[in-house]
Amino acid sequence: MVWGKNAAYVRGARRKSIRSVSAKGLLGSTAILAVVALGIGLAPMAALSQDFRFTNVRVEGNQRIQSNTIVAYTGLARGETVSAGALNDAYRGVFDSGLFESVELVPNGNTLVIKVVEHPTISRINFEGNRRLKDDALFEIIESASRRVFSADQAERDAAAIADLYKSQGRLASTVTPRIIRRSDNRVDLVFEIAEGDTVEIERVSFVGNRSFSDRRLRRVLETKQATFLRALINRDTLIEDRIQFDRQVLNDFYLSRGYVDFRINSVNAEVTKERDAVFMVVDVTEGQKFSFGDITVTSEFAEADPDFYRSFLRLKPGVTYSPIVVENAITTLEQLAVKQGIDFLRVEPRVTRNDRDLTLDIEFAMVRGPRIFVERIDIEGNTTTLDRVIRQQFTLVEGDPLNQREIRNSAERIRALGFFSDAEVDVREGGSPSEVIVDVDVVEQPTGSFTLGGSYSVDDGIGVAIGISEDNFLGRGQQLSFNISTTEENEAYNLRFVEPKLLGRDLQFAIDLGLSESESSFAEYDTSALIFRPSLTFNASDTTTLQVRYAWDQDEMISRGNDSNGNPVAGPVFRSEIAEGERVTSSVGATFTYDSRRTGLNPTAGFLIQSGFDYAGIGGDNEYLRATNKLVAQKLVFNEEITLRATFEAGYLGWLGDNNSRTIDRFLLSSDILRGFEPGGIGPRDQSPTGNGGTYDDALGGNLYAVARFDAEFPLGLPEEIGLRGGVFYDVGNLWGLEDTNAAVAGGDVVGRNGSFRHVVGFSLLWTTGLGPLRFNFSKAVVKEDxxxxxxxxxxxxxxF
Known part of the structure; x- marks a missing residue:
């Protein structure tokens, strides 16, 4: 009798063959016993009860595995009586160890002979047919390795992992076949034959059930895009499962933030074409009705927490479109206010009452008592470069504080937003007592430094080259350090910047800028050089406002370009008088106040931005003045968010206070970013004094005052969204005037445009979102201007x- 079965690796049917081995091994043993039993005149059942007694065990065929180890796998002991069933179990014990291709147990009198064929050792691993993925990338995901024992099951798992990697890149038709090439000394070469297949593109993304928003608007929300001739730049038109899951989430968030509380995604179906080279993706949705906030109330279980007082801090108003983000912000506001008032363990529960008749949701913010649980400690693991304090600064809680799960979640988001970690998990577990918890932070660091080399083109400055070196987590302290060099045909700039985002461990950003620049503008008849030193402090005054205070030390100079070919000065008399003053130093202090309504997320379809800044120069230095600038931007999405309307107002004032006069580089010069349709310095006062050869100078002098209004409308052009092209129309109106306290009168120049006039410009824009950045092509016509x-x-x- 022989117990055993060859378990040689059969490509393409490994699991099936293993199951056959198990069944046939038992059946084969039974059959042999039955034949023997019949031969001696006994019934099969009697044969199955046959016993064996082995006083010796001999192992044959093993090279790497010790004989004692193989005998141990049988579970048999010498001299003991062994039944046929126990002998079959012994065979299974040796074979199931996974170390052998085949196993045979041969009873030979009082000796049990165990014949084995060991699994071969992998000599080397090769990949064939892979062009899109390098060998190094494939070696990272397989577990088979050279100089290890070959496992057919592991080879199949590795092949499946390689195929999954290709499928994650949109190559659904890819196949991976593992093969072995036998070598001498029981070694094999493992070869993965890869047929990569073509990339499966998403031919079309369509929606079913959407009534409030068009397919075009919803496709702009998704990360997945339709295939176009620009796919090399888009690279998001392949069918990737993880991306589709992300799209489901962002689509759900899109509808919920706009009041569609019953929105759901019924299904996402991807139908592959017969050629398996394209996919039609259909998203079936149910929008439901749009809800707004109804009555907003606050109730309290705490005698010291006055509901009316807390209600006064909420920005929610009835009639505003419902958004879960707004509710979350309101809860955070109330809980933070309770902490400031010294009320611990207060939790805010939003209780929603649905009113289907008028499509409103009444929200009751119930301030209830939470469990008395404290933070025992915060454990941080995985950070080898980043200091613990950088991560701890993202927590508003410290050891000994009452536990607030919402603050824990917010802290986790802030840690991920740092950009220092490829993965960051924050969990809470029970501490040393039932009333304490331990906060575990597990992070995986990623590179935070970068080197950039790029090019640029500007109608104003021409072709340029930019080189930058930056480190966002300098010395693991969470600080930013960068050095940038940018050169164009007419400008050179060198800038060193350092940022400490948490000065003294507080929510206070400290920054220092050091810069050196030289320019040779084609729009002015002089060159400039400047050296700057500008430290600043920025902090959040509220959820919607920030305040920056700063100091600036600038040393700048206007440099003459000499004379033309006729011996006449290139610059006019006003410029020459300003150039003659040489270098000047400006020492100033200033502040900028910013209000941004988008930070609260109250209205995802509209927003306001207000910036107001002033600078006073005269803290030493040569110049003394007061400069003020103001900017207001309002934006609204209309027609189911298909069209964007934007209005921008800007104004500036320069009041010269010193004994000397202002220079052109001190005054305002409007660029095309502020007023379209004109060259930089194309409007405003100009020196048009006569030259020595019968001509006139034409020098832009700038002005002390300016006011500009810009009105934009952006809309789709009916082209596929994946191309990234949208259209726009605009209307700009602006003025630049004022030359008080200048050298214009002293130099005797013939200056025009002192009092200014409003220019009017209309135009059409093409807005193209590319992999290189968002580009804007403006075609304009000044309908009202000066000669x-x-x-x-x-x-x-x-x-x-915006």
Missing amino acids: FDKERNFDLTIQAR
């Missing part, structure tokens, strides 16, 4: 985003 203005009908800029 001496310098008009420009086209410019290309990086699109400013």
Whole structure:
């Protein structure tokens, strides 16, 4: 009788063959016993009860595995009586160890012979057919390795892992086949034959059940895009499971933030074409009705917490579109206010009452008593470079504080937002007592330094090169340090910047800028050089406002370009008088107040931005003045968020206070970013004094006052969203005037445009979102202007985003 079965690796049917081995091994043993039993005149049942007694065990065929180890796998002891069933179990014990290709147990009198064929050792691993993925990337995901014992099951798992990696990149038709090539000394080469297949593109993304928003608007929300001829730049048009799951979440958030509380995604179906090279993705949704906030009330279980007082701090108003983000912000506001008042263990529970008749949701913010649980300690693991304090600064809780689960979640989001970690998990577990918990922070660090080399093009400055070195987590302290060099045809700039985001462990940002620049503008008849030193402090005054205070030390100079070919000065008399003053030092202090309604998330379809700044120069130095600037931006999405309307107002004032006069580089000069349709310095006062050869100078002098209003409308062009092209129309109106306290009168120049006038510009824009950044092509026409203005009908800029 022989117990055993060859378990040789059969490609493509490994699991099936293993199951056959188990069954056939038992059946084979039974059959042999039955034949023997019949031969001696006994019934099969009697044969199955046959016993064996082995006083000796001999192992044959093993090379790496010790004989004693193999015998131990049988579970048999010498001299003991062994039944046929126990002998079959012994075979299973040796074979199931996974160390052998085949196992045979051969009874030979009082000796049990165990014949084994060991699994071969992997000599080397090769990949064939892979072009899109390098060998190094594939070695990282497989577990088979050279000089290890070959496992057919592991080879199949590795092949499946490689195939999954290809599928995650949109190559659904990829196949991976493991093969072995036998070598001498029981070694094999493991080869993964890879057929990568073509990338499966998403031909079309469509929606079913959407009535409030068009397919085009919803596709702008998704990360997944339709395939276009620009797919090399888009690279988001492949079917990837993780991306689709992310899209489900962002689509759900999109509807919920707009009041559709019953929104749900019924299904996301992806139908692959017969050629398996394209997919049609259909998203079936149910929108439901749009709800707004109804009655907003606050109740309290704490005698010291006055509900009316707390209600006065909420920005919620009835009639505002419902959003869970707004509710979350309100809860945070109330709980933080309770902490400031010294009320511990207060928790805010939002209790919602649905009113289907008028489509409103009444919200009762119930301030209840939470469990008396404290934070025992905060444990941080995984950070080898980043200091513990950088992570701890993201927590508003410290050891001994009452536990607040919402603050724990917010802290986890702040840790992830740092950008220092590829993964960050924050969990809470029971501490040393039932009333204490331990907060575990487990992070995985990632590189935070970068080196950038890029090019740029500007109608104003021409072609340029930019080189930058930055470190966002300098010395593991969470500090930012960067050095940038940018050169164009007419400008050179060198800038060193240092930022401490948590000065003295508080929510206070400290920054220092050091810079050196030189320019040779084609729009002015002089060159400039400047050296700057500018420290600043920035902090959040509220949820919607920030305040920056700063000091600036600047040393700048206007540099002459000499004479032209006829011996006449290139610059006019006003410029020459300003150039003659040489270097000046400006020492100033200032502040900028910013209000941004978007920070609260109250209205995802509209927002306001207000910036107001002032600077006073005269803290030493050569110049003394007061400069003030103001900016207001309002934006609204209309027609189911298909069209963006934006209005921008800007104004500036320069009041010169010193004994000397202002220079052109001290005054305002409007660029195309402020007023479209003109060259930089194209409007405002100009020196048009006569030259020595019968001509006139044409020098832009800038002004002490300016006011500009810009009105924009952006809309789809009917093209596929994946191209990234939208259209826009605009209307700009602006003025630049005022030359008080200047050298214009002293130099005797013939200056025009002192009092200014409002210019009016209309135009059309093409907005193109590319992999290189958002580009804006402006085609403009000045409908009202002065004869001496310098008009420009086209410019290309990086699109400013509000």
